[in-house]
Amino acid sequence: MSIAFFFPGQGSQSLNMMAGFNDMAVVKETFKQASSALDQDLWALMNGEDSTALNETVNTQPLMLTAGIASWRVYQQLNGQMPVVLAGHSLGEYTALVAAGSLAFNDAVKLVRLRAQLMQEAVPAGQGAMAAILGLDDDSVRQVCLQAENELSGTVAEAVNYNSPGQIVIAGNTEAIARACELAKAAGAKRALPLPVSVPSHCCLMKPAAAKLEVALAQINVATPQIPVLHNVDVAMHSESETIKQALVQQLYSPVRWTETVSKLVAEGITEFAECGPGKVLAGLAKRIDKSASCAALTSVETIESFIAAHSAS
Numbered sequence: 001m002s003i004a005f006f007f008p009g010q011g012s013q014s015l016n017m018m019a020g021f022n023d024m025a026v027v028k029e030t031f032k033q034a035s036s037a038l039d040q041d042l043w044a045l046m047n048g049e050d051s052t053a054l055n056e057t058v059n060t061q062p063l064m065l066t067a068g069i070a071s072w073r074v075y076q077q078l079n080g081q082m083p084v085v086l087a088g089h090s091l092g093e094y095t096a097l098v099a100a101g102s103l104a105f106n107d108a109v110k111l112v113r114l115r116a117q118l119m120q121e122a123v124p125a126g127q128g129a130m131a132a133i134l135g136l137d138d139d140s141v142r143q144v145c146l147q148a149e150n151e152l153s154g155t156v157a158e159a160v161n162y163n164s165p166g167q168i169v170i171a172g173n174t175e176a177i178a179r180a181c182e183l184a185k186a187a188g189a190k191r192a193l194p195l196p197v198s199v200p201s202h203c204c205l206m207k208p209a210a211a212k213l214e215v216a217l218a219q220i221n222v223a224t225p226q227i228p229v230l231h232n233v234d235v236a237m238h239s240e241s242e243t244i245k246q247a248l249v250q251q252l253y254s255p256v257r258w259t260e261t262v263s264k265l266v267a268e269g270i271t272e273f274a275e276c277g278p279g280k281v282l283a284g285l286a287k288r289i290d291k292s293a294s295c296a297a298l299t300s301v302e303t304i305e306s307f308i309a310a311h312s313a314s
Helices: 025-038 042-046 057-077 092-099 105-122 138-151 174-186 204-217 241-251 258-267 281-289 301-313
Strands: 003-007 085-088 128-134 157-164 167-173 191-194 272-276 294-298
Touching: 003 057, 003 092, 025 042, 025 057, 025 105, 042 057, 057 092, 057 105, 057 272, 057 301, 085 092, 085 258, 092 105, 092 241, 105 204, 128 174, 138 157, 138 167, 138 174, 157 174, 157 258, 157 281, 167 174, 167 204, 174 191, 204 241, 258 281, 272 281, 281 294, 294 301
Parallel strands: 003 085, 003 272, 272 294
Antiparallel strands: 128 167, 128 191, 157 167
C-alpha cells in the first residue's frame, strides 16, 4: 500500500514537543547538528519554560524543521516503508525537501532562519495579522477579503491557507483583517479567530521578503528530490533545481493549497498518510478534506512503531 508523508509548519510547536523521542540518540544528534549550524541551543530552547521565545518566528521555523527531520530519521532508523510522495504545509515544505534529499539539512536550517527574519522585516510588528475563518466556503471568504480591501483603501486582506473545506486562513494588514473578520461573521461564518502571529504569511505583503529569499536561494544547491515533493504553490511536483527554488520563492506570497494537495493524492489512490513532526494538525485536516483519508500523527517512537507495524502487514 502506497503512503505519503506530511510535514507540519508553524503553529504545531510546543514546549517539550519531542518528549516522545527523548531516548533516541538520532534525535539529539539532529538537534545538535541544527544548533551548531545556527550557533544556538535549539534543544534547550524547546525543553525550556519560555513559550514566548519558542513562538518567535525566527526560532519556530528552524525548530519545526529540525523536529520534523529528527522524526523522519527515527522512522528511517526503524526501517519504515518509504513514502511515494512528500508534502509540507508552508514551512513544512522545506522539511519535505530535506527528507527528499533535495536540500541539505544544514542549508535548510539556515535558510528557514533567514526566511523568518525576512518575513518579520517585511511587515513591522503590529501592522500585519492573520485569522482563521471557520464555516464559510472559499468564494465567500475571498469576497469578504475583497470587501475589506475596498472599504479600507490601500490595505491588504487575502485568503492564504486553504486548510480544509470550511477552514481558511486570511492574512494582510491588521485593520483589514479585523474588518474581514467582522464581514465574515455577518456572512455566516461560525467563527473568525485572530491567530497569535506577528507575520501575515503567504499574502502579497511578503513580496519584499520573497525577493531577498530568491537572492539567498541562488547560492544554495538544490538537487532533484529522491522522493517527489508536492508543492504548496501549484500542487505539482518538480525535479529541476530552478523550478523548485521558484516554487519556494512564490510560496512566500502565495496561498497554501492544502485542500487540493490532499485531494490530489486521494484522487491518485493514496489514502494512507503520516504526519511527520510535532502536533496533529495535518492529521486532523486530512480527515476533514476527505473521509477516505487516514492520517497517523508520528509524535513518538511508539506511534512510529505502530504505524510501521500496521503498514508492513498490509
